[in-house]
Amino acid sequence: MTELDRPGRHLLSAADLSREQALAILETARQMHAIQTREVKKLPPLRGRTIVNLFFEDSTRTRSSFEIAGKWLSADVINVSAKGSSVSKGESLRDTVLTVVAMGIDAIVVRHPASGAVQRIAGWVDCHVINAGDGTHEHPTQALLDAYVLRARLGDLTDRHVVVVGDIAHSRVARSNVLLLTTLGARVTLVGPPTLMPAGVETWTCSTSWDLDLVLSGKAFGDVDAVMMLRVQRERMGGGSGGGVHDIGGQFVPTEREYAIGYGLSPDRLDLLAEDVPVLHPGPMNRGLEISSLAADDARSVVLEQVQAGVAVRMAVLYRMLAGADEPASGLEVVSA
Amino acid sequence: MSILLRGVAPLGGRPVDVLLDGGCITQIEPHLDAMDAQVIEADGLILLPGFVDLHTHLREPGREDAETVASGSAAAALGGFTAVHAMANTTPVADTAEMVEQVARLGALAGLVDVRPVGAVSKGLAGEQLAEIANMARSSAAVRIFSDDGNCVHDSRLMRRALEYVKPFDAVVAQHAQDPRLADHAACAHEGEVSGRLGLAGWPAVAEESIVARDVMLAEHTGSRLHVCHVSTAGTVEVIRWAKRRGISVTAEVTPHHLLLTCDLITGYDPVYKVNPPLRPDEDVAAVRAGLADGTIDAVATDHAPHAPHDKDHAFPDAAFGMLGLQTALGVVAESMVATGLLDWPGVADRMSCRPAMIGRVAGHGRPILVGEPANLVLVDPAGEYLVDPARLASLSRNTPFAGLVLPARVTATFLRGTPTVLEGELARREVAV
Numbered sequence: 009m010t011e012l013d014r015p016g017r018h019l020l021s022a023a024d025l026s027r028e029q030a031l032a033i034l035e036t037a038r039q040m041h042a043i044q045t046r047e048v049k050k051l052p053p054l055r056g057r058t059i060v061n062l063f064f065e066d067s068t069r070t071r072s073s074f075e076i077a078g079k080w081l082s083a084d085v086i087n088v089s090a091k092g093s094s095v096s097k098g099e100s101l102r103d104t105v106l107t108v109v110a111m112g113i114d115a116i117v118v119r120h121p122a123s124g125a126v127q128r129i130a131g132w133v134d135c136h137v138i139n140a141g142d143g144t145h146e147h148p149t150q151a152l153l154d155a156y157v158l159r160a161r162l163g164d165l166t167d168r169h170v171v172v173v174g175d176i177a178h179s180r181v182a183r184s185n186v187l188l189l190t191t192l193g194a195r196v197t198l199v200g201p202p203t204l205m206p207a208g209v210e211t212w213t214c215s216t217s218w219d220l221d222l223v224l225s226g227k228a229f230g231d232v233d234a235v236m237m238l239r240v241q242r243e244r245m246g247g248g249s250g251g252g253v254h255d256i257g258g259q260f261v262p263t264e265r266e267y268a269i270g271y272g273l274s275p276d277r278l279d280l281l282a283e284d285v286p287v288l289h290p291g292p293m294n295r296g297l298e299i300s301s302l303a304a305d306d307a308r309s310v311v312l313e314q315v316q317a318g319v320a321v322r323m324a325v326l327y328r329m330l331a332g333a334d335e336p337a338s339g340l341e342v343v344s345a
Numbered sequence: 346m347s348i349l350l351r352g353v354a355p356l357g358g359r360p361v362d363v364l365l366d367g368g369c370i371t372q373i374e375p376h377l378d379a380m381d382a383q384v385i386e387a388d389g390l391i392l393l394p395g396f397v398d399l400h401t402h403l404r405e406p407g408r409e410d411a412e413t414v415a416s417g418s419a420a421a422a423l424g425g426f427t428a429v430h431a432m433a434n435t436t437p438v439a440d441t442a443e444m445v446e447q448v449a450r451l452g453a454l455a456g457l458v459d460v461r462p463v464g465a466v467s468k469g470l471a472g473e474q475l476a477e478i479a480n481m482a483r484s485s486a487a488v489r490i491f492s493d494d495g496n497c498v499h500d501s502r503l504m505r506r507a508l509e510y511v512k513p514f515d516a517v518v519a520q521h522a523q524d525p526r527l528a529d530h531a532a533c534a535h536e537g538e539v540s541g542r543l544g545l546a547g548w549p550a551v552a553e554e555s556i557v558a559r560d561v562m563l564a565e566h567t568g569s570r571l572h573v574c575h576v577s578t579a580g581t582v583e584v585i586r587w588a589k590r591r592g593i594s595v596t597a598e599v600t601p602h603h604l605l606l607t608c609d610l611i612t613g614y615d616p617v618y619k620v621n622p623p624l625r626p627d628e629d630v631a632a633v634r635a636g637l638a639d640g641t642i643d644a645v646a647t648d649h650a651p652h653a654p655h656d657k658d659h660a661f662p663d664a665a666f667g668m669l670g671l672q673t674a675l676g677v678v679a680e681s682m683v684a685t686g687l688l689d690w691p692g693v694a695d696r697m698s699c700r701p702a703m704i705g706r707v708a709g710h711g712r713p714i715l716v717g718e719p720a721n722l723v724l725v726d727p728a729g730e731y732l733v734d735p736a737r738l739a740s741l742s743r744n745t746p747f748a749g750l751v752l753p754a755r756v757t758a759t760f761l762r763g764t765p766t767v768l769e770g771e772l773a774r775r776e777v778a779v
């Protein structure tokens with residue numbers, strides 16, 4: 009790998025990646041993907057390396073995806089669940105993290121309910137830090153896996169039009185996708201009700217709309233090449249209000265029914281899409297809310313491909329970040345063979 | 346012992362000799378004989394009335410690891426203050442006569458500045474029932490400012506009652522304006538481009554402005570005195586300007602950090618920049634500067650908020666709100682207001698001493714520099730510079746957002762009733778007469 013396309017020390021934001029770096033990860037992911045269909049999936053390049061999945065928030069799919077990715081590269085992967093804010097335990101985040109890192113590890117994969125927690129952590133530790141989702145800020149490996157699937161379906165993403173629908177304001181998936189897709193040359197349109205649009209979205213490098221039908225019709229921002237439906241938390245509906253510091257609360261949308269009618273990918277809206285337009289969803293899906301069962305099970309749905317790509321992309325990130333320039337492509341020959 | 350300030354420029358005017366004796370200014374002449382007085386060569390230095398802070402968190406009792414009345418007093422004296430108002434949000438809360446008397450006693454014991462306790466508006470700062478306001482006002486601490494600072498008195502009826510109830514004592518209700526429904530406890534960043542990009546819960550300007558608009562109408566209705574804490578938005582400045590023109594009895598303060606820093610600083614998620622109300626964009630900074638310049642905003646108040654490192658070593662949303670302010674206040678005001686030509690030195694004296702003393706009804710402070718006045722004074726080197734080194738601050742905490750900055754103007758000496766508390770920029774270790 010060249011210095012130009014080698015990722016930085018940490019992966020905190022999709023904005024950390026240049027076009028070259030992102031494409032290099034996606035190319036490595038393509039090689040990694042090949043082993044997923046093999047009988048023996050394990051490769052040696054990270055043998056002797058230790059990765060800690062440090063999760064301050066519940067997660068099944070992202071944690072297991074990182075765990076499998078690390079294990080297939082022969083790293084030792086340890087899951088540390090630090091749920092329940094360290095604030096309430098009386099320990100500072102810094103102390104919690106330094107304690108884990110002091111055990112002598114090479115990388116931490118961090119999920120935290122607070123935006124910016126991963127940036128803070130990167131400032132305290134010597135090891136590599138990978139953001140597995142920080143609050144309502146970013147989730148860069150999700151954006152990478154989405155880009156992987158989109159490229160598998162659409163080829164080069166330059167000038168391709170991707171529509172992202174849902175709770176944009178509180179979505180780390182949306183933020184990372186806007187950044188990475190823009191880096192890769194795609195055009196992004198964000199769609200959602202005004203209450204679920206982030207402040208200052210008009211300054212982002214994308215277009216926005218409150219009208220999903222208009223956008224899907226292609227009359228507003230041109231033909232649609234892909235649609236990404238975001239998960240909408242049920243607690244955003246109705247009269248609930250925020251409790252804890254990380255609890256965003258409700259009163260954003262009156263009812264689930266009204267949301268589904270306005271912004272759900274219904275059978276009618278699915279009909280607006282061309283046959284080759286992939287439908288993405290980061291999961292877990294609320295069937296009947298943001299996506300109808302018909303759409304979820306349609307041939308255009310790539311939800312399971314996303315899950316599969318998640319492992320490959322995370323393997324690629326870990327490999328390119330940890331394998332080191334001094335050990336060029338060790339173990340990868342096996343893949344290409 | 347008497348002190349002769351030789352060649353000092355009162356309020357930046359023509360240099361004179363000033364003699365301090367018996368706690369007062371006893372002579373001001375073009376030239377005075379030293380006699381047996383201690384002479385301080387003050388050529389090129391400016392003499393101002395000692396600064397009065399309307400808004401200080403001294404953390405004692407409760408969080409003596411972050412600050413004590415003594416350490417906060419030292420920071421205040423080094424910053425040129427001769428009186429500070431200790432906010433009520435201690436543990437336990439300063440909501441009884443006994444509590445405010447205890448804080449005043451600790452202040453007298455430290456002896457570096459006059460510590461004027463602020464009493465809580467509501468019991469336990471809970472915003473539900475009035476605290477024993479009259480008892481605090483009549484206590485030996487003679488409380489004249491009541492505030493639930495940290496919390497907003499958001500219940501309209503309670504706010505109305507508080508404004509009415511303080512009238513017999515000529516006291517003022519100092520409001521922390523934050524509608525908790527528009528900016529709840531999770532709100533931590535100015536709602537705008539930066540908060541949206543960083544994914545931080547927004548603290549919209551309207552959450553401050555709508556409370557201030559309501560409160561000035563309540564002040565008009567009750568005919569009471571209202572003080573608005575830490576004004577941070579252009580809209581709030583406009584509302585207060587309107588209210589003052591209408592003759593409503595409202596005063597307001599702005600913090601040094603809102604005069605100098607903008608919300609772009611939080612981009613790196615460093616909680617040293619986390620404060621309540623949050624740092625705002627350029628246009629708000631320009632508006633609060635203009636408001637302070639034209640007198641719409643009466644006072645600079647530090648909102649000095651010390652925090653132990655372990656309360657800041659968290660993710661931005663989880664970290665404590667607040668920044669240090671006492672030792673850097675003059676430098677920040679000099680940088681943002683004097684160097685920009687918005688305020689001259691008499692203006693600085695007015696906004697940092699005279700008007701805050703008037704708002705808090707602090708006798709003997711914020712007085713003109715005239716013979717017979719109490720010698721609560723600060724000596725400022727306008728050509729001096731101050732490099733902010735967190736490790737060298739007198740506060741027990743280190744959470745200054747100005748670390749590494751070189752600020753103009755420097756406090757060289759502070760006098761409390763004629764006795765130096767600070768000399769040559771260092772604490773003067775002397776007993777001060779109370």
